[in-house]
Amino acid sequence: MSACRCRTTGDPLRAPVQDGGTVTLNGKVYSFGGTDGSDPLFKAYVHDPATGGWQRLANMPQALEKPGAEAVDGQIYVFGGWTVTGAASAAVYRYDPTHGTWSTAASLPSPVVAGGTAVLGGRIYVMAGCGGNCVPASQATYVYDPRTDTWSRAADYPVRDSWQSCAGIDGRVVCAGGTDPVDGTELASTFSLDPVTGAWTARPTCPTPTGPWPLPLPAPGCSLSAASAAER
Template sequence: MKLYAASVTLILAATAAASPASSPCSRSNFRWVNLPAVGGGAPIQEQGTAATETHIYLLGGIPHDANNSQPAVPSTNTFEAYSFKERTWKSLTPIPKAFTHTNAAAVNGKIYLLGGLTGDGVDKIWHAVGDCFVYDIAKDKWTTLPSMPDGQGRGSSAVGISGNTIYLAGGMERLEVFENGAQTSLDIVTAYDTKSGTWSTLPSLPAPRDHVGGAIIGRRFFVVGGRDHGQPNVRNTTWTLDLDAPSRGWEAHAEMPTARGGLSMGVIGDRYIGTFGGEGNPDPASNGVYNETEVYDVKKDCWFKLPAMPHPRHGTVAASVHGRIYIPGGGILIGAGPVDTFDAFELDL
């Protein structure tokens, strides 16, 4: 290891391909669960995702009919929720501002939106904004919060939650959605205390990342994969920060088998991290999208591969709840190609 300073549910059962004999990692049984289409059939991509025990919430994104041939792709202020009990989607009071690549989290009965990217639809450029809002679920009300500190506004960050605090790692401040357009990746790491309403700065990532996976297990913040200044520049790093001793810096672990940006990532129990799909696949037959399902065993510090996703896609954020990793929407083409697919992944423990 290295230390770096500062709808009707259809259950699909399968058996993983045998892991190499030299690998200490393996898992034989998993399931994909098909769920009701997002928004009753409204495609979504590049949104923020948050989950409570009762609902999954989707915030912002690109228009449901977005495509790569459009002269401009605006951001949206849509806000919808899926009820686990009712198994239905519902549109909620729109976000006060339109966002894509939204940083979102659920804490103590409230949904927090902490910055993202926004575009007015005039051109194919999304800019970072540090605007922050909180939605009170019980009151069905949005409230404006103080903006992120100067220079920290960004979208597409790795997001983690521990107690009352939301952690953001990396992200991007500018995304030019055209050939050879600039894509500015960041290495900054910050934390927002939802009780005090204050921000703090943590040790920067070892290198810039955006469209990156994030999760917290115990008191370790995992940041996996992502990209560094552009869709082709995908990465397979696995880094952790000990939130009880952040001054020790980031630690490197076993690398993800397939370098990917725009991947979905979630946790099962206190041991496994699942990573799914992503963008930047050079295979012409793939439409630029990865179909990989790769799982990290936190205790053994190793990865194992499972068969391909039944519905490969990128550009969505997963949610971990009820022992499942839920994956709403996403894109099936490099760039814009939103779909309404909604499924969940289970791993036998």
């Protein structure tokens, strides 16, 4: 019998949120920004499954819709997203969960919204996404090193993509699915980046396209796993 790929209902957020940045750290789930359907949000929340419920955190320095969010060395980084004016942001903010405080980190080289994000080897990777109102799209791959607070650029993502699911797996960055931000085509493509060679490689595609809002648990047969990241 195969393992259950099940979802159960968890505690609801205190208010509706769409297109927020989410990340897990030390067993807790964090939610940053997003939109209430009308405007970008400043609000930030944390959920501890051990105690239940969602708790408000200090507001983000800027209201952002669809920012990226990743955690490295106990710190959470929130970056990019659409601002209240509808412009794409290049700002990067660092949240310290221990002290509940925000600080500013080095900005992205260019504004990015809805790009794929991952952590590998203590660095944050940001792939493709929208460079503004999604026209033109970005295919850039940016790499952030928290130790030096600097960004560098890696090989461009092989295709136009946004809202793709990415993860650092088995020494590679793996991204799957998403949607072409220019023409809206739903994608089933999968690629892996080897940080040693600096090259992207095509991998087996997902059985079905994931659409503009890929789920944390991908469709059957499209899970991000070590088998996707490397030839076995």
